[in-house]
Amino acid sequence: MAKIVCVLYPDPVNGFPPRYARDSIPVLTGYPNGQTLPTPADIDFTPGELLGSVSGELGLRAFLEARGHTLVVTSDKDGPDSVLDRELQDADVLISQPFWPAYLSAERIAKAPQLKLALTAGIGSDHVDIDAAIAAGITVAEETYSNSISVAEHAVMQILALVRNFLPAHRWAEQGGWNIADSVSRAYDLEGMDVGVIAAGRIGQAVLRRLAPFAVKLHYTDKHRLSADVEAELGLTFHPDAQSLARAVDVVSIHAPLHPETRNLFDEELIGSMRRGSYIINTARAQIVDRDAIVRALESGQLAGYAGDVWYPQPPAPDHPWRTMPNNAMTPHVSGSTLSAQARYAAGTREILEDWLDGKPIRDEYLIVDGGRLAGTGAASYTATVNATPAA
Numbered sequence: 001m002a003k004i005v006c007v008l009y010p011d012p013v014n015g016f017p018p019r020y021a022r023d024s025i026p027v028l029t030g031y032p033n034g035q036t037l038p039t040p041a042d043i044d045f046t047p048g049e050l051l052g053s054v055s056g057e058l059g060l061r062a063f064l065e066a067r068g069h070t071l072v073v074t075s076d077k078d079g080p081d082s083v084l085d086r087e088l089q090d091a092d093v094l095i096s097q098p099f100w101p102a103y104l105s106a107e108r109i110a111k112a113p114q115l116k117l118a119l120t121a122g123i124g125s126d127h128v129d130i131d132a133a134i135a136a137g138i139t140v141a142e143e144t145y146s147n148s149i150s151v152a153e154h155a156v157m158q159i160l161a162l163v164r165n166f167l168p169a170h171r172w173a174e175q176g177g178w179n180i181a182d183s184v185s186r187a188y189d190l191e192g193m194d195v196g197v198i199a200a201g202r203i204g205q206a207v208l209r210r211l212a213p214f215a216v217k218l219h220y221t222d223k224h225r226l227s228a229d230v231e232a233e234l235g236l237t238f239h240p241d242a243q244s245l246a247r248a249v250d251v252v253s254i255h256a257p258l259h260p261e262t263r264n265l266f267d268e269e270l271i272g273s274m275r276r277g278s279y280i281i282n283t284a285r286a287q288i289v290d291r292d293a294i295v296r297a298l299e300s301g302q303l304a305g306y307a308g309d310v311w312y313p314q315p316p317a318p319d320h321p322w323r324t325m326p327n328n329a330m331t332p333h334v335s336g337s338t339l340s341a342q343a344r345y346a347a348g349t350r351e352i353l354e355d356w357l358d359g360k361p362i363r364d365e366y367l368i369v370d371g372g373r374l375a376g377t378g379a380a381s382y383t384a385t386v387n388a389t390p391a392a
């Protein structure tokens with residue numbers, strides 16, 4: 001029987017379950033690239049409910065306990081004597097979420113000799129030390145595509161919020177003012193601007209598609225070029241690297257995974273090479289940008305705005321400078337955890353667990369690490385310093 005430790009974000013401060021704003025979520029038929037939605041044998045939750053917090057338990061308890069497995073759910077993941085550290089010692093499976101990441105470091109892996117599966121409920125497994133997981137033979141998997149469109153919508157919203165100066169205008173309205181000049185003195189139309197994405201994967205491409213109707217000039221860079229048909233359809237300008245793209249645009253939206261090639265990519269020099277008054281939106285991972293270089297660029301006016309939902313560490317300290325830096329439109333890490341997304345990643349988590357517990361292969365597109373090497377989506381999008389087993 002397996003022991004599954006699941007680290008989820010805390011329940012709402014007003015109690016669980018919340019009073020839902022709507023009675024249902026739309027039923028989707030598939031993902032844009034033809035990938036099928038999660039296919040668990042069954043689910044024990046109602047799509048549209050809060051599943052990602054501790055009491056939601058990703059809807060897993062009845063399923064796991066009926067099979068005799070042990071499920072431990074906690075949000076206590078940091079500090080010297082966390083519940084996570086105590087429970088991980090004899091765990092077979094760790095489930096964590098990027099929104100409230102249980103950082104699975106090499107030290108933690110060394111103290112978890114039975115750990116065989118590190119499952120990300122969502123997308124983005126950089127909170128797992130990939131090299132250490134490879135060396136320890138731990139399988140790493142995530143629910144590819146489950147929240148890609150959710151994040152793309154959030155990125156487009158934050159682009160518009162910054163360029164249109166939405167938040168300051170909203171604050172004037174809320175505070176009883178009618179300060180048109182104050183509100184519009186930093187407001188522009190997006191129309192006609194050069195907008196670029198770093199990485200045109202699932203999220204990056206969805207952002208490009210959603211922005212095309214705004215009559216902007218679209219740019220992208222990626223390790224692999226998109227097909228000529230897609231480039232022509234969306235009117236895309238390809239750049240061989242981030243340096244070339246950054247110089248050519250007014251708005252950058254970052255959608256690359258965090259790995260050695262992308263860590264600290266947007267440093268002082270790259271930000272300094274951008275047009276004065278550029279905007280950066282980062283819903284990928286915080287460490288792709290230099291935290292303090294962003295603050296300085298906002299203070300100097302080199303950047304007109306910065307938005308995103310990813311921070312490091314998570315949760316960030318109360319005095320993290322991104323909470324109060326000028327012209328930011330930051331949110332907590334929420335873009336990929338809408339109630340709509342939760343239904344998909346909870347179902348995907350269940351699908352992966354069903355397969356893994358039955359000794360069946362996990363869908364290739366869900367795999368990041370398997371059999372001592374990068375696999376599936378991981379082999380396409382990540383880099384590792386070591387591969388215990390050479391990649392085929």
Ligand code: NDP
Binds near residue numbers: 203255261
């Ligand atoms: P995909 O795997 O579909 O796309 C990632 C893309 O990044 C691929 O096209 C890959 O290239 C490209 N890429 C990798 N390294 C580089 C590089 N050095 N330079 C340029 N391009 C690069 O992932 P998703 O679009 O689904 O997700 C992207 C990231 O977004 C995730 O890794 C995660 O960190 C983040 N995310 C954030 C969420 C949130 O809630 N804020 C939720 C979900 C994801 P290729 O494959 O062509 O080699």
